[in-house]
Amino acid sequence: MDLRILNLTEENLALAARVLRSGGLIGLPTETVYGLAADAANEAAIERIYEAKGRPKFNPLIAHVSDIEMAQREGVFRPEALALVEAHWPGPLTVVVDVAPTGTVSKLARAGLDSVALRIPAHAIPINLVETFGGPLVAPSANPSGKISPTTLDHVMQDMGDKLDLIFNGGTCAAGIESTIIDARGERPALLRPGSLNPDWIEEIWPGLIRPDLNPAAPRSPGQLLRHYAPRAELRLNANAPEPGEAYLGFGPGAATLNLSERGDLDEAAKNLFSMLRELDQNYDRIAVAPIPTHGLGEGINDRLTRAAK
Ligand code: AMP
């Protein structure tokens, strides 16, 4: 059967909610990357997600919620954590909190942990789908585990087309790299994964951001230890110019095979990162990448590049 591609309509939301209730998998856009959504409370559906992605079961999934009340049914929020999500949701911020007694996200989705990772994406399709469905949906990125995340419908069709029951079309993702993950359980917030929410914006609401060693050898978040976001080609980082035979992924003015942002804009670079890596990966065996500033969103971009180059 051909995979059905849906636009955002009431009928399609109702159809997708029925598919989710029967344990189906749905591809959907968010503002960060495309996700693979399933009923967060349905173990059989969660099994299908780990299977479809080839994702190790020790790596827990993020659950999407549609409002803060739903988030508080799933997790326990200290006042600072609540202030943080009130300021940044909907948006590319994921918080890890203790599971609430009323929580419904399955233990399998949480990889057996007593904590749960929650967010409200800034995108009408996941918000409306969670609302229509009436409960949280797990939604990891819609790519095989360890590979480059998808930022367009085409990427998802190539990577996961045969594993999905339905997919919503949302064009190209606006942010382009995954959410920023904060451990919000302690007295101070801790950065578990830099991502498309600038970490400086966390500080404004809840100061004292701890930056645990983000070194993949000593992960605080189970998913962060892996070689990830990886192209087939070999990557060489912080390269000021290509060597013979290399493609050059540029940043800022100057000659390049593809340029993340000619005007040196980190938002634009984040948006282009995964699709340009995919494009170069199809045509070259070696890719040299220009130095990317490490402040603001540059932290998330450099994190992805470092893991991709492992
Ligand atoms: P993805 O679904 O591919 O965006 O990856 C989700 C990320 O969230 C992974 O790095 C997970 O390890 C992390 N994560 C999910 N749940 C938790 C949790 N309870 N504690 C710490 N990290 C988590």
Ligand code: MG
């Ligand atoms: Mg992912």
